[in-house]
Amino acid sequence: MVDFEVIIIGAGAAGIMAANFLQSRDVSVCVLEARDRIGGRIHDIHTKQMGHLHLGASWLHHKGNKHILKALLDQYHVAYLKEDALESSDKMEIYSEHGKLSGKEKKLFTEVLIRLPKNIRKIGQQQPTLSIAEAVRLIGEKHGYSQSLIQALITRSSEHCSQNADVMPAREFDGWEPNGLFVKDGFGKLIRKLSRHLNIEQNTIVQRIDQTDEIIVIETNQKPFTCRYVISTLPTGVLQSEQVTFVPPLPTNKKVALEQLDSGNHEKIFLKFPHVFWDKDTEIFQLAAPNNRGACTQWHNVLLNTEAQNILYTNISGPDISYARKSDLALQDLCMSRLRQMFGDQIPDPISIYVTRWSLDQFTLGGPYAHPTMKGKMGDLSTIGEPFGHIHFAGVDTSESETETVEAALLSGIRTANQILSKR
Template identity: 30%
Template sequence: MNRRTLLKSATLAAAMAAVSTSQTSLGATRSPKRIIVIGAGIAGLAAASQLAGRGHQVTVLEARTRLGGRLWTSQAWADAPVDLGASWIHEMDGNPLTALAEEAGARLITTSYDSVIDYDVNGRPLSAARAARLATLKDEYQWAIDQGQRHSIDRSLRNTIESELDWASLSNADQELLAFITNSTAEQEYAGSRNDLSTYWFDSLGGYDGDDAVFAEGYQTLINFLARGLNIQLGQTVSAIDSSTSTVKVTTNSGTFSADRVIVSVPLGVLKKGTIRFTPALPSKKTTAINKLGMGHFNKCYLRFPTQFWPQQDWLEYIPPQSQHGQWSQWLNLGRLTGQPVLLGFNAGDFGRQIEAWSDAQIVASAMARLRLIFGQQIPDPVSVQITRWSQDPFSYGAYSFNKLGAKPAMRDDLAAPIGNRLFFAGEATHKNMFATVHGALLSGRRAATQAQA
């Protein structure tokens, strides 16, 4: 079981329909085109791989000095590769990533959200009574969302929960549990603050079934597989795209490239920042989508210790006081997954953004204060750490997209819409139903490739 299952509402048939319209077409084209793909994340590489397989002349321009975009496997620990970006295949059964991983020969390890220990505000395992209350409040939380989605006006997720459940009448203990549920099932999943997430549309609608899994050697296994044989130029920061002439011109820090068609697969955060100048200007529907959709904050803190002092469960959850909402409430035990004594702490939404301004030492001190509350003052300091700051990254400006209050799902279709059969758009933010997922990014790349070769 996984957290997405709690709120998943789409059918598998709808998801499979999305796959069937995006599969790689086979056979060489009779009219090869020059096509530039901007971005070597999984969306861009999926598009480029499909197009190159059809015989088109494809060039991938990537601003970074590495492949993968928001898929980034760190090899800093030779005996324990870790993903600094996305980690999971969510719901493996029927997921196109599962088939691709098998084709790539990648080794997958399943994780389960049923393998969990919850700790109370004092760092003690939840009592049986408190655990029962948590289960009851999860049902009430879902009821509140159902009511909110029937409301005549969309509200923030926080507003909905607090209004529908008569927040002022609840005990502080129940408020703590509900705030934790909101963080663990919504903020941690979609990277948006509970103050910003749309009640109507916060949850991705497309999904599959089955377990979640991580890559034993990291997502880089899949990236390297997709990149085989492609013409990829690294260190190419795109500043302008001009489609006003007979060929599309792409300007980078090293010169100008020309093509018949261009696929733009940069993250939503980059489009929001306006670092790429489009000529002619983007249509108003597309700019509205860029402005109204949210770009989330989600960061990881890997702590490697001399020995493992925590239990064997996959997940360790801490229910913080309301004054520390969402702070170090989610931990993943990587001992079973890597064979090494590593804990991974997640922070999303407001706190995920806040700590990006902190030094590594400050972040580690904050994390260790939480762990020592739970496991005691005697636990050792970490011997090594790896910390992300995705919202400061100039080639992403955030972790992944979410449906912000005021945004509507149709805006993702507007973001994805081709312009004049010359410019095409891909990336997780362009998938109406499967945004904020790697499989959504993969399918968007295949969709853009199919459009570009038409």
């Protein structure tokens, strides 16, 4: 006898989707979740000072060829804005050390930006040893761009999402297209609805998965659980940290694939101001800074909710992810010096700040998604996703064809659930 036929590790998008799929097909399932909440990298909070904040995923992206997310949002009445926030260059302003780019300069910058994915891939194929940053530098130099504008191009090429362009090979770049519909209600609403009738054990940290015998034993900080199949949705950073022991150990190809991945880089810093001093119709303010391009250079003006219109948020990303170790106060000072470069010395100090620290959180240890380093390839993601005995691997980083997004995580949950259904 086993406690459950399938145990799923992690109650993020992948785990919740897998559990929902299996339970609706009469499989006995339990989800073990380390945190005292569900959602993983989907985490919407409500603070007295700032109202609703999406600490993790916010946008509905259309990457890859399989699409289920929009239909799910519609089915569960999760509202999203119908207008693509990133599609139009009119929604972005770029500031160099000489001030705001003129209309003509911005138009050219945006045209270069739109062609970047194609050109990065082209350079990557011709020169496979180049990183994305090196490829973008070549493109920027061709246009006679200054060092700071090149840094801004690198940020916008890939690093505003999760990648570190210094270590990601141009040859593996699978393209970022400007798209994104802001999910106004927050993805958390979808996760709550999908998890409504599921058996989820929170505060249950998986420490060891032993599949020596036919019955799999999972040791946790609470009590052991037994099952016939496991779906692990442990994030890449958590797998890399080896805080969960696999018995027998993970095969060499998986270990090598893990070593060749960067677990991602992206923190959000929200600042609330006493009043709005920026143009309300501009979506993104990008500062072209010659150094530390990942430290609070891109700023978003998102209408998070109706009560919280005077909030801007920025990112720590790419090679500057270590800034997440700085105190809130130090980050606030940095933010204000960046903003004053763009908007002048007269702007007010913020009345409130919120900083995410996904990269330091024991149950994420990374960013939105992982990507190959110079030694690696996109295929490493599929290697992570291969089953190992009766342990299946879901999560955003387990397929080279569905990558990067909440949708990729949901699809991976369905993929692994189907793998198990076909074995029974």
